[in-house]
Amino acid sequence: MANIIAVVCASYGLAQSVCDGEDLAERFFRSDHTNNWAVLVCTSRFWFNYRHVANTLSVYRSVKRLGIPDSHIVLMLADDMACNHRNPKPATVFSHKNMELNVYGDDVEVDYRGYEVTVENFLRVLTGRLPPSTPRSKRLLSDDHSNILIYLTGHGGNGFLKFQDSEEISNVELADAFEQMWQKRRYNELLFIIDTCQGASMYERFYSPNLMALASSQVGEDSLSHQPDLAIGVHLMDRYTFYLLEFLEDIHPASQANMNDLFKVCPKSQCVSTPGHRTDLFQRDPGSVLITDFFGSVRKVEITMETINLTVPGIPLERFGGEPHTETALAYVDQLPVAQIIHQKPKQKDWHPPDGFILGLWTLILLVFFRTYGIKHLKHIF
Amino acid sequence: IGMKVRPVLSDPEKQRGRSAAVAIAALVIAAGIPLWWKTTETYRAWLPAARISELEALQLELRVEVEVVFARGTLSPEQQKKVPASRITYESCCKSKSLCLVEADHALHTLTETSCGSVVIYIIPEASALLPQDMRVYVGRSRTALLRSQVASVVGAGLPEVLAALDPQMEQVLQTMSFNHQDVTAALTDRLRPGLSTRDSLADSMRAFKSSPGYEITFSLLNPDPKHHQLHWDVEAALDAYIYPLLHKMAPVANFSVDSQILYYAVLGVNPRYDASASAYTLSADSLAHVINPVEARLGSNAASSNPVLNFLLYVPDSLHSPLIIRNDQKQEVASNAFHSPRWGGIMVYNVDGAYGNDTQFPVDIAIDMSRVMGVFLSQLRLMLGFQQTGAPPGFVLEAAGREGVAEWELDRLLWSRSVENVATASASITSLAQLLDQIANIVINDNIAQQVASAVTALQAAVAELEAGNLALALEHSREAISASERAFFDPSLLHLLYFPDDQKFAIYIPLFLPMCVPILLSLLKIFREVQQHRAEKRAKRD
Numbered sequence: 001m002a003n004i005i006a007v008v009c010a011s012y013g014l015a016q017s018v019c020d021g022e023d024l025a026e027r028f029f030r031s032d033h034t035n036n037w038a039v040l041v042c043t044s045r046f047w048f049n050y051r052h053v054a055n056t057l058s059v060y061r062s063v064k065r066l067g068i069p070d071s072h073i074v075l076m077l078a079d080d081m082a083c084n085h086r087n088p089k090p091a092t093v094f095s096h097k098n099m100e101l102n103v104y105g106d107d108v109e110v111d112y113r114g115y116e117v118t119v120e121n122f123l124r125v126l127t128g129r130l131p132p133s134t135p136r137s138k139r140l141l142s143d144d145h146s147n148i149l150i151y152l153t154g155h156g157g158n159g160f161l162k163f164q165d166s167e168e169i170s171n172v173e174l175a176d177a178f179e180q181m182w183q184k185r186r187y188n189e190l191l192f193i194i195d196t197c198q199g200a201s202m203y204e205r206f207y208s209p210n211l212m213a214l215a216s217s218q219v220g221e222d223s224l225s226h227q228p229d230l231a232i233g234v235h236l237m238d239r240y241t242f243y244l245l246e247f248l249e250d251i252h253p254a255s256q257a258n259m260n261d262l263f264k265v266c267p268k269s270q271c272v273s274t275p276g277h278r279t280d281l282f283q284r285d286p287g288s289v290l291i292t293d294f295f296g297s298v299r300k301v302e303i304t305m306e307t308i309n310l311t312v313p314g315i316p317l318e319r320f321g322g323e324p325h326t327e328t329a330l331a332y333v334d335q336l337p338v339a340q341i342i343h344q345k346p347k348q349k350d351w352h353p354p355d356g357f358i359l360g361l362w363t364l365i366l367l368v369f370f371r372t373y374g375i376k377h378l379k380h381i382f
Numbered sequence: 383i384g385m386k387v388r389p390v391l392s393d394p395e396k397q398r399g400r401s402a403a404v405a406i407a408a409l410v411i412a413a414g415i416p417l418w419w420k421t422t423e424t425y426r427a428w429l430p431a432a433r434i435s436e437l438e439a440l441q442l443e444l445r446v447e448v449e450v451v452f453a454r455g456t457l458s459p460e461q462q463k464k465v466p467a468s469r470i471t472y473e474s475c476c477k478s479k480s481l482c483l484v485e486a487d488h489a490l491h492t493l494t495e496t497s498c499g500s501v502v503i504y505i506i507p508e509a510s511a512l513l514p515q516d517m518r519v520y521v522g523r524s525r526t527a528l529l530r531s532q533v534a535s536v537v538g539a540g541l542p543e544v545l546a547a548l549d550p551q552m553e554q555v556l557q558t559m560s561f562n563h564q565d566v567t568a569a570l571t572d573r574l575r576p577g578l579s580t581r582d583s584l585a586d587s588m589r590a591f592k593s594s595p596g597y598e599i600t601f602s603l604l605n606p607d608p609k610h611h612q613l614h615w616d617v618e619a620a621l622d623a624y625i626y627p628l629l630h631k632m633a634p635v636a637n638f639s640v641d642s643q644i645l646y647y648a649v650l651g652v653n654p655r656y657d658a659s660a661s662a663y664t665l666s667a668d669s670l671a672h673v674i675n676p677v678e679a680r681l682g683s684n685a686a687s688s689n690p691v692l693n694f695l696l697y698v699p700d701s702l703h704s705p706l707i708i709r710n711d712q713k714q715e716v717a718s719n720a721f722h723s724p725r726w727g728g729i730m731v732y733n734v735d736g737a738y739g740n741d742t743q744f745p746v747d748i749a750i751d752m753s754r755v756m757g758v759f760l761s762q763l764r765l766m767l768g769f770q771q772t773g774a775p776p777g778f779v780l781e782a783a784g785r786e787g788v789a790e791w792e793l794d795r796l797l798w799s800r801s802v803e804n805v806a807t808a809s810a811s812i813t814s815l816a817q818l819l820d821q822i823a824n825i826v827i828n829d830n831i832a833q834q835v836a837s838a839v840t841a842l843q844a845a846v847a848e849l850e851a852g853n854l855a856l857a858l859e860h861s862r863e864a865i866s867a868s869e870r871a872f873f874d875p876s877l878l879h880l881l882y883f884p885d886d887q888k889f890a891i892y893i894p895l896f897l898p899m900c901v902p903i904l905l906s907l908l909k910i911f912r913e914v915q916q917h918r919a920e921k922r923a924k925r926d
């Protein structure tokens with residue numbers, strides 16, 4: 001009898017916990033990710049490409065505002081616009097004309113700057129094949145439950161994107177890099193946004209699962225810039241990213257906007273080019289994917305139900321690690337080694353031939369010439 | 383005078399010209415083409431492709447060593463004679479009836495030496511008073527279990543029948559203590575099709591960190607109100623007493639590095655709502671998700687390693703928002719006042735408003751009760767490290783681990799799933815690396831990579847062999863070796879694929895180099911060939 005009652009109570013308890021578990025499971029399994037990463041790359045240098053840096057910084061700003069911390073963002077800027085000597089307002093990068101919005105802000109952490117932004121470094125970041133001395137902030141430490149946002153902007157063409165005005169990355173290399181990421185399960189889902197001319201060609205060759213891609217223009221079209229600022233003298237933003245930023249400013253961390261809204265950003269009337277997207281490799285329906293799944297970082301939380309009772313009175317805390325060792329006081333290395341400076345040997349200069357040597361050499365050549373061919377040619381020179 | 387005269391060559395000169403052309407052509411074809419091929423190919427060291435393809439069809443066999451001990455009274459004398467080795471010492475130490483279960487378990491534990499991964503099941507008679515009436519199985523803190531025999535010792539029944547009758551119960555015990563089908567599929571979730579594992583095991587696998595060679599654990603105290611609260615926490619002693627024993631036991635699994643910090647003026651990202659009925663500020667379950675991000679931006683992390691970081695935060699609310707309680711979905715108070723986030727860590731809210739009155743002089747010195755705090759953090763740490771909270775089957779009593787942090791059979795369970803996970807991940811890395819290297823033809827494979835791959839394959843095969851033999855500790859060691867070698871091989875910085883050139887660009891590069899050289903050679907060969915043919919035709923005509 002007692003057995004039967006016990007069994008019934010046990011099954012009731014199980015049902016109750018299953019109900020709680022269902023709510024929890026619902027929240028858990030709406031999407032599979034537990035953390036978010038962002039890789040934001042601007043690939044162009046020179047002052048007249050101000051708009052590409054402003055593009056990347058505005059996406060950085062939105063992503064940070066929606067919750068992704070700096071430790072999970074890899075920001076690569078190929079040139080420094082804020083401290084460029086042509087910038088009439090130093091330490092600012094504006095995205096609206098009349099200098100309404102400063103996207104550089106106070107809190108920018110650039111991980112790869114200037115000449116460090118190369119195709120090799122970008123591919124190394126994606127595939128994880130960095131040298132062991134690379135610090136944590138320069139690595140993409142994602143796991144199999146990470147959603148990654150990758151944003152590229154710069155000058156591109158049919159099937160390639162130009163880095164630093166000297167090299168290119170092709171769509172085949174990019175697709176291979178994503179396949180290597182998939183093989184090692186370095187992402188759960190990946191959103192790829194590219195704002196360049198003929199951007200749709202860059203996602204044509206993708207073949208790994210769970211990829212969604214957006215581009216600002218189709219093959220054969222150019223992505224156009226938005227508006228110049230007469231005080232700064234350059235175009236401030238590209239059209240697609242300008243309207244993307246406007247769209248993202250309305251998103252807050254608890255927003256329920258989904259990807260179908262993102263696909264409608266910047267129609268042809270505003271953008272002049274036709275934005276494109278690719279979702280055939282993505283497993284979930286884009287209508288059920290929230291914007292904050294990629295742009296924000298909404299954590300899953302669980303209430304801690306079990307605790308361990310450690311408060312046993314009367315038992316003293318045993319020292320496990322042994323005697324507490326006293327630490328030696330630490331001091332800084334001598335910053336200015338004066339002794340070494342004073343006794344420094346003079347630096348050896350590179351050897352140049354003596355100054356008169358070259359002059360004498362040319363005089364000799366001229367003399368030989370006139371001797372051979374006659375003095376009458378001299379009048380053609382003087 | 384302006385006419386062009388074609389020079390007439392004599393026969394020996396023509397012959398010399400012909401042999402020169404043929405010699406150059408022969409040199410180009412025989413020496414030039416192989417030289418060009420050799421100097422433009424990428425260096426690819428030899429990989430053991432046959433052994434790697436064997437790994438693709440890897441079959442894992444897991445063997446658990448079980449020792450079954452029959453107590454006096456469970457077997458009839460005839461059956462007892464058939465048992466190979468009998469231990470009668472059980473009776474001698476458990477004579478008194480008032481012996482409680484824990485002490486009996488401890489006494490039994492001292493009898494046998496159990497190796498990692500093995501299980502000892504003691505069958506006790508049905509009428510024994512050691513277990514409460516409705517409980518069939520008791521699982522202790524070490525690797526022993528007490529099973530109440532429900533087979534009445536029937537006269538005439540042979541030993542095989544008794545064992546066969548005990549089989550299903552013993553299988554249930556083993557599935558709880560070692561591993562079951564769900565655990566193994568959960569360890570392999572990212573390699574399996576979705577839908578094969580249950581939702582609970584999927585939640586477990588999402589919550590716990592993946593197997594990694596090391597973890598960093600950071601304990602942080604968040605004090606948003608230093609003007610009113612002067613907090614003292616003796617974290618070093620608490621870590622020594624409560625956390626390090628667990629980490630020391632987990633040493634075969636991974637390396638741990640622990641640090642702690644105190645953050646001042648750190649606020650939660652959400653505003654708690656005041657609830658008059660409970661006269662406290664409350665945080666509802668949905669707002670908890672937004673708490674972590676603003677705090678995480680201020681937490682430091684060890685920049686030296688790329689190991690996953692577990693964060694445990696202790697938040698003491700400021701005096702204006704005290705006390706702060708957490709409510710779950712059903713609007714009930716949570717006993718632990720703590721929550722955790724999968725693969726990140728846990729946060730506990732510690733209220734100190736009871737420690738002082740309204741008219742004390744601020745700042746108040748408050749000593750934090752570390753045992754209460756560590757109780758919560760320890761249970762959260764167990765969840766993060768992979769000790770599942772799956773409930774016991776009906777009729778089972780599972781002894782809680784208590785101060786030791788983890789029972790030995792729980793640790794064995796984790797070791798089983800970690801070994802399987804490591805073996806699966808390492809074999810997947812090796813096979814996908816081999817596939818990638820095959821697919822992308824312009825990656826240079828250095829000798830050290832081939833060596834890493836070979837050592838990874840060897841370690842994998844050793845791990846699989848040890849799993850089959852039932853030596854869990856050795857299997858885990860080999861699987862760790864295998865996974866570290868395979869990760870090093872896969873993520874070697876030299877494995878970046880060289881620049882991709884589409885075929886038309888390759889032609890554009892080679893044609894200006896080779897065409898000017900090849901055209902004269904080809905034309906002269908053609909000319910020689912035509913002359914030879916003409917000569918042969920003339921000869922035939924002459925003969926006829």
